[in-house]
Amino acid sequence: MTTSYWLTNxxxxxxxxxxxxxxxxxxxxxxxxxxxxxxxxxxQPQSFSIPSGENTVDGKCSLAIPAFKExxxxxxKTYLSLDWKSPIPAxxxxxxxxxxxxxxEELAPTTKQRASAMIDLLLSRGSTHIRTHVNIDPYIGxxxxxxVKSALEDYSDKLTYEIVAFPQHGLLTENVIxxxxxxxxxxxxxxxxxDPAGIDRNIEKSLYExxxxxxxxxxxxxxxxxxxxxxxxxxxxxxAEMVDAAKWHNRVAVSHAFSLGEVTVPQQEExxxxxxxxxxxxxxxxxxxxxxxxxELLDQNGVHVYLGCDGFYDSWGxxxxxxxxxxxxxxxxxxxxxxxxxxxxxLKYATGGPTPLTKDGEVAWPLAGDxxxxxxxxxxxxxxxxxxxxxxxxxxxxxxxxFGKL
Amino acid sequence: MKIFWLTNxxxxxxxxxxxxxxxxxETEICHLKIEGDKITEITNEIPNTIANKYDAHGQLLLPxxxxxxIHIDKTYYGGPWKxxxxxxxxxxxxxxxxxxxxxxxLPTAQERAEKMIELLIKNGHTHIRTHCNVDPVIGxxxxxxTVNALKKYEDVLTYEIVAFPQHGLLKSDSVxxxxxxxxxxxxLVGGxDPATVDRNIEKSLNTxxxxxxxxxxxxxxxxxxxxxxxxxxxxxxxYYTKESGLKGRATISHGIALGDLDGVELNEIxxxxxxxxxxxxxxxxxxxxxxxIPTLDKQGIRVSVGxxxxxxxxSPFGTGNTIQKLGVLAERFRLSDEYSLTTALKYGTGGVTPxxxxxxxxxxxIGDDATMMLVKATCSAEAVARRATVEALFFKGKxxxxxxxxxxxxxx
Numbered sequence: 128m129t130t131s132y133w134l135t136n137x138x139x140x141x142x143x144x145x146x147x148x149x150x151x152x153x154x155x156x157x158x159x160x161x162x163x164x165x166x167x168x169x170x171q172p173q174s175f176s177i178p179s180g181e182n183t184v185d186g187k188c189s190l191a192i193p194a195f196k197e198x199x200x201x202x203x204k205t206y207l208s209l210d211w212k213s214p215i216p217a218x219x220x221x222x223x224x225x226x227x228x229x230x231x232e233e234l235a236p237t238t239k240q241r242a243s244a245m246i247d248l249l250l251s252r253g254s255t256h257i258r259t260h261v262n263i264d265p266y267i268g269x270x271x272x273x274x275v276k277s278a279l280e281d282y283s284d285k286l287t288y289e290i291v292a293f294p295q296h297g298l299l300t301e302n303v304i305x306x307x308x309x310x311x312x313x314x315x316x317x318x319x320x321x322d323p324a325g326i327d328r329n330i331e332k333s334l335y336e337x338x339x340x341x342x343x344x345x346x347x348x349x350x351x352x353x354x355x356x357x358x359x360x361x362x363x364x365x366x367a368e369m370v371d372a373a374k375w376h377n378r379v380a381v382s383h384a385f386s387l388g389e390v391t392v393p394q395q396e397e398x399x400x401x402x403x404x405x406x407x408x409x410x411x412x413x414x415x416x417x418x419x420x421x422x423e424l425l426d427q428n429g430v431h432v433y434l435g436c437d438g439f440y441d442s443w444g445x446x447x448x449x450x451x452x453x454x455x456x457x458x459x460x461x462x463x464x465x466x467x468x469x470x471x472x473x474l475k476y477a478t479g480g481p482t483p484l485t486k487d488g489e490v491a492w493p494l495a496g497d498x499x500x501x502x503x504x505x506x507x508x509x510x511x512x513x514x515x516x517x518x519x520x521x522x523x524x525x526x527x528x529x530f531g532k533l
Numbered sequence: 534m535k536i537f538w539l540t541n542x543x544x545x546x547x548x549x550x551x552x553x554x555x556x557x558x559e560t561e562i563c564h565l566k567i568e569g570d571k572i573t574e575i576t577n578e579i580p581n582t583i584a585n586k587y588d589a590h591g592q593l594l595l596p597x598x599x600x601x602x603i604h605i606d607k608t609y610y611g612g613p614w615k616x617x618x619x620x621x622x623x624x625x626x627x628x629x630x631x632x633x634x635x636x637x638x639l640p641t642a643q644e645r646a647e648k649m650i651e652l653l654i655k656n657g658h659t660h661i662r663t664h665c666n667v668d669p670v671i672g673x674x675x676x677x678x679t680v681n682a683l684k685k686y687e688d689v690l691t692y693e694i695v696a697f698p699q700h701g702l703l704k705s706d707s708v709x710x711x712x713x714x715x716x717x718x719x720x721l722v723g724g725x726d727p728a729t730v731d732r733n734i735e736k737s738l739n740t741x742x743x744x745x746x747x748x749x750x751x752x753x754x755x756x757x758x759x760x761x762x763x764x765x766x767x768x769x770x771x772y773y774t775k776e777s778g779l780k781g782r783a784t785i786s787h788g789i790a791l792g793d794l795d796g797v798e799l800n801e802i803x804x805x806x807x808x809x810x811x812x813x814x815x816x817x818x819x820x821x822x823x824x825x826i827p828t829l830d831k832q833g834i835r836v837s838v839g840x841x842x843x844x845x846x847x848s849p850f851g852t853g854n855t856i857q858k859l860g861v862l863a864e865r866f867r868l869s870d871e872y873s874l875t876t877a878l879k880y881g882t883g884g885v886t887p888x889x890x891x892x893x894x895x896x897x898x899i900g901d902d903a904t905m906m907l908v909k910a911t912c913s914a915e916a917v918a919r920r921a922t923v924e925a926l927f928f929k930g931k932x933x934x935x936x937x938x939x940x941x942x943x944x945x
Binding site: 211456461463466516 | 554556557613616617618619819820844849860863864865870871874912914918919
């Protein structure tokens with residue numbers, strides 16, 4: 128493919144209309160998009176005649192939507208590409224970690240192969256950005272990081288990625304801090320953390336060390352927080368205090384954060400205001416077995432919420448799909464978003480922000496100058512896409528078809 | 534009689550143990566002789582025969598699936614996308630909508646119903662229990678559509694049709710209509726929330742069971758009423774089941790209240806249901822407290838899953854994919870080890886699983902109906918957890934094929 132071509136006959140949303148009863152419907156039309164050097168440089172209606180001699184690729188009337196961001200995965204843990212294996216039941220988190228430690232060595236030789244299989248799966252479902260956590264622990268050292276990094280490098284023309292150094296077995300144990308430092312020098316881009324109360328048993332020190340690593344390496348932060356109830360809430364609150372002190376605005380995320388769904392609404396509003404001011408974000412995997420952080424309240428208060436599939440097909444859990452769009456479908460079902468606009472607007476959790484239309488029906492995507500990162504789906508509009516989780520016909524990254532055929 | 538061999542089929546053979554714990558499933562490659570509608574031979578030897586062969590290429594053979602609660606007469610599926618309208622008055626918003634919507638959908642209702650059946654067979658189902666609206670708006674017209682659609686597929690599946698007074702048996706004065714429906718193809722008497730909708734628990738149940746007895750049919754009642762109200766209704770339903778001699782023929786659909794009960798209260802109600810061999814169907818909803826499926830199963834209550842809706846004016850969500858639903862069920866109840874995942878299959882197959890709890894093969898057996906599916910997985914546990922795709926479906930020895938010429942449904 129040359130650097131310039133027209134992606135023809137793609138369906139784009141152009142606005143909302145209301146019927147006589149006030150019910151919203153989405154208007155769509157077919158367009159041709161000119162793609163050059165990884166950008167959408169021109170958007171023309173279907174009636175436009177493409178100058179002869181210019182390359183065309185037929186979008187076959189598929190709906191175009193912004194590409195997805197998978198914001199919480201563990202590429203190093205999956206069993207994908209190996210034979211089927213079900214998880215062994217664990218009595219508690221400690222037991223689970225003990226079993227993982229025993230297995231890490233066995234899985235290490237295939238890290239790159241397994242990670243690549245997961246990347247292929249994520250890509251085929253429309254994610255062109257992956258944030259992955261990678262174990263940095265006393266058992267595996269930096270071996271998983273090497274495998275994951277090598278796999279991601281092979282895909283660097285198909286997606287963007289971020290690697291979080293993740294102290295799965297605790298940050299404050301043994302020699303993990305030096306290992307984390309080495310990881311940050313060896314390709315990890317973000318500093319991770321895990322349950323400052325539940326695992327590290329020292330909330331302040333754990334958070335302090337995370338912040339310390341972040342400032343030392345000028346890195347963003349993404350902490351796993353499963354700690355429930357008020358201890359989890361205090362942890363986020365304390366983290367916010369440190370983020371403020373370090374002026375680490377727009378650089379800190381909390382993953383899972385079940386606890387924020389377990390405190391009172393005034394507490395939720397208070398923490399949302401703080402997080403919003405500090406540009407902190409939340410990563411959720413939309414579990415159906417746990418409390419969710421109050422996604423809608425956080426969103427309305429200006430906290431960015433992103434979704435991910437978490438690790439799956441691994442020693443922790445046998446189910447999963449690698450489909451961020453399906454997470455949005457699940458979120459919508461959970462919160463009974465079933466009218467046209469509510470469905471359409473939740474698409475933003477898959478794309479990391481952009482939706483084709485704003486709430487008021489203004490065209491917000493794609494506009495000339497936007498990155499040519501998009502997914503073509505077999506659906507008529509965003510609302511249907513969210514409700515029905517349709518097939519992905521093609522995934523385009525930087526103007527290049529990275530999954531599917533056109 | 535038609536004879537063929539289904540070769541290179543993967544069958545589950547037993548569990549593999551490590552220190553008393555089931556860690557994996559052992560499988561073997563077999564060849565099955567199908568004569569007429571039965572499996573007549575299962576062997577490890579490649580058959581030396583001139584009979585027709587169908588190569589399964591090592592795919593896993595499982596019992597086919599049953600959708601035990603769906604509404605094929607009332608769907609947007611197969612037509613253009615339509616979102617739901619915002620709810621203003623709960624369930625009554627939807628009932629009000631039906632007054633306009635049902636007549637509007639009628640001209641294309643059979644086509645939509647057939648497309649829904651197609652989706653279900655594509656996903657491995659050979660049995661459908663559908664609830665069909667019988668109400669003053671649409672009379673018996675949806676029933677006619679449902680009967681016609683299902684008759685077209687009676688060579689590839691079995692079915693049951695519940696005469697469903699969606700607008701309230703008493704509330705909408707539909708008693709005579711339901712009686713008429715039972716003479717025109719309905720095979721079960723339905724009902725909906727005797728308390729909230731009909732405002733007369735006793736009269737509503739009494740009437741339902743009267744009609745069932747008159748027609749010698751079973752009953753299947755939608756019960757959404759919560760906690761003690763739901764539990765009381767279950768208890769009264771059990772009473773009428775007993776009085777009517779319908780033991781083993783009464784189903785509770787949804788049974789939301791079962792998710793509100795716990796401990797002694799739950800045990801008391803399940804004992805009552807068990808005595809009358811009442812069963813429960815559920816969609817495994819994720820947006821409310823789910824009924825405790827594994828607990829009910831342990832206490833001897835049969836639980837079956839159904840899709841309810843694929844996409845309609847009640848809900849835009851739904852897939853028609855029971856293997857996926859079983860995966861959600863497993864996830865919801867944290868069934869994640871090999872054995873738990875394996876047993877999850879039974880909620881979609883009417884209780885049939887290839888292995889029993891001791892790990893002995895109980896399906897398929899010589900003499901069984903050749904009603905089964907091939908899936909892309911190496912064992913039941915993997916099929917459930919990773920949502921295996923259905924590669925082929927057989928009903929009584931016959932390979933099930935689409936009857937539609939054009940199955941591209943979504944593109945508008």
